[in-house]
Amino acid sequence: MKVQDHAQAAAQFIKDEERTDWHDETLWFVRKKRDLAAHGIPEWEQLREWASQIKDHTLSNLSHYLESFEQKAIANGIRVHWAADGEEHNRIVHQIIADHDLKRIVKSKSMLTEECHLNEYLIQKGISVVDTDLGERIVQLRKEAPSHIVLPAIHLKKQDVSDTFHDFLDTEKGNNDPQYLTEAARQHLRDYFIASELAITGVNFAIAETGGFVVCTNEGNADMGAHKADVHIACMGIEKIIPKAEHLGVFLRLLARSATGQPVTTYSSHFHRPREGQEMHLVIVDNGRTRQLGRADFRNSLKCIRCAACFNTCPVYRRSGGHSYHTAVAGPIGSILNPNLDMKANADLPFASTLCGSCSNVCPVKIDIHEQLYKWRQVIVQAGYAPVSKKLGMEGMAAVLSSPALYHFSGKMGRTTLKYAPFLVNNGFNPWYKQRDMPAPPAESFGEWYQKNRS
Amino acid sequence: MKVALFIPCYVDQFYPKAAIATLELLEKFGLDVSYPKNQTCCGQPMANSGFEHLTKGCNSLFVENFSGYDYVVCPSGSCVMHIKDHLHIEENEEAAQDIRNKVYELTEFLVDVLKIEKLEASFPYKVGLHQSCHGQRGLKLSQMTELVAEPFSKPGHLLSMVKGLELVELDRKDECCGFGGTFCVTEEAVSVKMGKDRVLDHERNGAEYITAGDLSCLMHMEGILKRRGSKVKIIHIAEILNHHLS
Numbered sequence: 001m002k003v004q005d006h007a008q009a010a011a012q013f014i015k016d017e018e019r020t021d022w023h024d025e026t027l028w029f030v031r032k033k034r035d036l037a038a039h040g041i042p043e044w045e046q047l048r049e050w051a052s053q054i055k056d057h058t059l060s061n062l063s064h065y066l067e068s069f070e071q072k073a074i075a076n077g078i079r080v081h082w083a084a085d086g087e088e089h090n091r092i093v094h095q096i097i098a099d100h101d102l103k104r105i106v107k108s109k110s111m112l113t114e115e116c117h118l119n120e121y122l123i124q125k126g127i128s129v130v131d132t133d134l135g136e137r138i139v140q141l142r143k144e145a146p147s148h149i150v151l152p153a154i155h156l157k158k159q160d161v162s163d164t165f166h167d168f169l170d171t172e173k174g175n176n177d178p179q180y181l182t183e184a185a186r187q188h189l190r191d192y193f194i195a196s197e198l199a200i201t202g203v204n205f206a207i208a209e210t211g212g213f214v215v216c217t218n219e220g221n222a223d224m225g226a227h228k229a230d231v232h233i234a235c236m237g238i239e240k241i242i243p244k245a246e247h248l249g250v251f252l253r254l255l256a257r258s259a260t261g262q263p264v265t266t267y268s269s270h271f272h273r274p275r276e277g278q279e280m281h282l283v284i285v286d287n288g289r290t291r292q293l294g295r296a297d298f299r300n301s302l303k304c305i306r307c308a309a310c311f312n313t314c315p316v317y318r319r320s321g322g323h324s325y326h327t328a329v330a331g332p333i334g335s336i337l338n339p340n341l342d343m344k345a346n347a348d349l350p351f352a353s354t355l356c357g358s359c360s361n362v363c364p365v366k367i368d369i370h371e372q373l374y375k376w377r378q379v380i381v382q383a384g385y386a387p388v389s390k391k392l393g394m395e396g397m398a399a400v401l402s403s404p405a406l407y408h409f410s411g412k413m414g415r416t417t418l419k420y421a422p423f424l425v426n427n428g429f430n431p432w433y434k435q436r437d438m439p440a441p442p443a444e445s446f447g448e449w450y451q452k453n454r455s
Numbered sequence: 456m457k458v459a460l461f462i463p464c465y466v467d468q469f470y471p472k473a474a475i476a477t478l479e480l481l482e483k484f485g486l487d488v489s490y491p492k493n494q495t496c497c498g499q500p501m502a503n504s505g506f507e508h509l510t511k512g513c514n515s516l517f518v519e520n521f522s523g524y525d526y527v528v529c530p531s532g533s534c535v536m537h538i539k540d541h542l543h544i545e546e547n548e549e550a551a552q553d554i555r556n557k558v559y560e561l562t563e564f565l566v567d568v569l570k571i572e573k574l575e576a577s578f579p580y581k582v583g584l585h586q587s588c589h590g591q592r593g594l595k596l597s598q599m600t601e602l603v604a605e606p607f608s609k610p611g612h613l614l615s616m617v618k619g620l621e622l623v624e625l626d627r628k629d630e631c632c633g634f635g636g637t638f639c640v641t642e643e644a645v646s647v648k649m650g651k652d653r654v655l656d657h658e659r660n661g662a663e664y665i666t667a668g669d670l671s672c673l674m675h676m677e678g679i680l681k682r683r684g685s686k687v688k689i690i691h692i693a694e695i696l697n698h699h700l701s
Binding site for chain 2: 006007010011014017020024028035038039041042044045313315316319320350351352353354355356357358360361362374377378380381382386390391394395397398399400401402403404407411414415431432434435436437438439441442444445446447449450451454455
């Protein structure tokens with residue numbers, strides 16, 4: 001349930017200005033690392049173009065590639081399930097768990113399972129899942145949602161983690177040493193890896209020609225979970241498909257450089273078939289993706305490889321925090337994906353942007369994110385989800401600006417007001433004036449000056 | 456060469472000096488410049504707020520005012536980008552298309568069309584150049600830090616011809632100031648925080664003036680500078696390029 005819209009939640013976030021500055025600087029540092037990594041590769045822009053074209057091609061032939069992927073995967077011994085929506089995805093995962101009656105379940109990072117609210121669903125069924133990505137584990141202990149798709153606990157500082165670990169892992173109070181805290185997390189998670197009976201992972205790339213899939217992590221937690229478990233369930237959206245294994249040479253080079261500035265993720269693990277005695281399941285999920293594929297203006301948002309470069313570069317995201325987007329996938333890409341999932345609940349998101357365009361420039365698969373934000377705004381207003389006050393204001397503005405006479409009259413009135421009765425404008429009801437002065441009203445407009453001096 | 460001067464509504468009303476500087480600058484190059492007097496606004500405030508369907512009146516008025524010139528020149532990257540991307544008229548698409556092709560932001564007009572290599576201007580101050588996003592990323596007036604590509608800057612090129620002007624290096628060369636049209640009031644907190652951070656970058660690096668090709672960014676930053684009691688002033692790039700030591 002949504003309590004606050006983006007603007008309200010962001011205003012709340014910014015109240016702690018020191019923390020906002022820290023959040024901004026931390027993510028800007030990641031953006032700079034990304035720049036350094038990208039500039040290290042002369043063919044960077046060519047790679048982006050290739051990635052974009054491969055994804056465009058795949059999306060145009062999606063049913064073909066999904067079917068050939070399924071055939072190969074089944075031939076490899078993987079059990080393939082199809083889920084139309086999040087609910088069906090959760091039901092399938094629960095059914096597999098229930099069939100085996102397994103209790104010790106670990107999960108590595110999967111934004112899809114966040115999108116489907118799998119953890120909450122399983123808790124209702126009396127099943128608890130341990131998130132093994134460090135950042136995800138931290139937010140899970142705090143009963144929070146991830147605030148970033150690559151850096152889930154980026155909204156937290158060392159001391160927050162120290163307090164959380166003190167409460168849940170019994171670490172020393174006030175010990176903020178990152179090495180000490182990481183070691184505590186290692187020991188804590190190791191117990192779960194060793195005991196793991198069932199592992200849930202995400203999928204970064206599913207390869208149509210081989211029926212295998214690739215999972216990228218920096219912590220190796222997907223591997224540790226999956227290698228020990230008797231059952232491995234991998235969950236993927238239908239857009240994760242790429243046609244050939246050789247295309248990984250494009251995507252793996254782009255993914256980590258865009259995400260964190262690393263040349264490649266520490267672990268890029270290729271799963272092709274269950275090991276002997278293991279069961280491997282793959283749940284392929286639509287959940288609104290085919291609807292998005294049918295929206296000509298928005299279909300290419302499905303090219304996203306979830307690197308979060310658009311988060312890190314976004315000046316609004318850096319200063320408002322991921323939770324202000326009230327969805328599993330925040331940031332600019334989330335703002336063009338989420339209105340497709342629920343237009344009314346997410347009507348605020350495409351407006352949480354200045355349309356600066358930096359997101360589109362860093363996107364490794366060249367999604368025109370800022371142009372889609374503009375287009376979503378039109379769709380949302382047409383669908384009637386704009387506030388009435390805004391609608392009336394815009395209609396008034398359009399009437400004035402469509403008429404030179406009204407425009408000249410209003411301009412003069414406005415300037416006269418600012419000059420002789422500034423208190424009518426400079427007050428708490430004017431959001432501009434709260435933290436900014438109004439421009440000083442000039443004696444005459446340019447139009448008036450021109451009339452006197454040139455004609 | 457017949458040039459129509461397109462002055463954005465808020466520049467007309469609040470910053471006539473920048474418009475006068477633009478006019479005088481173009482006249483110096485011997486152009487036949489006129490200001491169609493019934494112009495109002497490009498329609499961007501409505502369009503960016505999701506109300507593009509309400510811009511039909513503005514579009515017709517724009518085409519009425521600006522047809523029949525060799526070029527339409529405007530001291531704002533943002534308004535030019537809006538016209539280039541969104542000026543459409545169902546019943547007269549040809550005229551709209553013609554204007555979309557002829558509309559230029561001031562600095563790109565000076566660099567790409569007039570190919571200016573010399574300016575009689577002096578401005579002996581330390582100046583921070585703010586890249587407006589629509590000018591930079593929209594019209595590609597300067598190279599963008601996100602891309603792996605050769606650097607260039609049309610406004611930077613022009614400023615380098617101004618005597619005495621010292622351009623200061625910024626920590627973040629091309630971060631958005633947070634104005635964003637109606638964003639500046641609907642997302643007031645984020646908008647102001649972005650503006651503050653931008654202004655601090657210029658202050659920290661010793662700028663006495665912040666200049667840009669877009670007064671919307673400058674108006675927003677000026678509001679913050681004034682409220683903070685800062686000594687740093689804003690000035691539109693046309694005023695610098697037209698500036699003489701008297």
